[in-house]
Amino acid sequence: MNPRRACRIDANHKELSDAASAFGWFVIDSHEFAQYKGGFPDAIWAKPGRVVLAEYKVGNEPLTKAEKEFQRDWPDVYVVIRTVDDVVRVTEAR
Numbered sequence: 001m002n003p004r005r006a007c008r009i010d011a012n013h014k015e016l017s018d019a020a021s022a023f024g025w026f027v028i029d030s031h032e033f034a035q036y037k038g039g040f041p042d043a044i045w046a047k048p049g050r051v052v053l054a055e056y057k058v059g060n061e062p063l064t065k066a067e068k069e070f071q072r073d074w075p076d077v078y079v080v081i082r083t084v085d086d087v088v089r090v091t092e093a094r
Contacts, residue, residue, distance in 0.1 A: 010056045012082070013042060019087040020045050020054070031056075039066030041078065045090075052090060053078045 009031055017027045025045040033040040041053040055067055057080055063071065071078040079090050 010042065010058050012058055013056050016054070016056050016081050016084070016087060017043055019084045020091075023087060023091045025091070034066075037070075039064065039068075039070035041067075041070065050094065051077055054081050054090075055079070057082050 013029075013031065017029065020027050020043070025047055028044040028046070029042070030040060030044050031042040034042075042056040043054040045052045045054050053070075053074055055063065055071070055078065057063070059082065063080065071080075079086075081087060081090065
């Protein structure tokens, strides 16, 4: 088992999760999973027939190396969410 890592919640975490919920997503807060698997996204969003792994970022904050590796391994479902407009974009995709 990997050692535990420090985890933090982005300043916009609640706003973005609330927005996703308002657009009909079932939102699972998963930011604490990163303490065991570096790069694990902040939230899992699900709707019938669709799941996305949402990494929340504030402003132009870049992805960490571990987040980039996770994104590389899950390219079809990994999304970076910075604003409510991104929530709308992901909701309207597909």
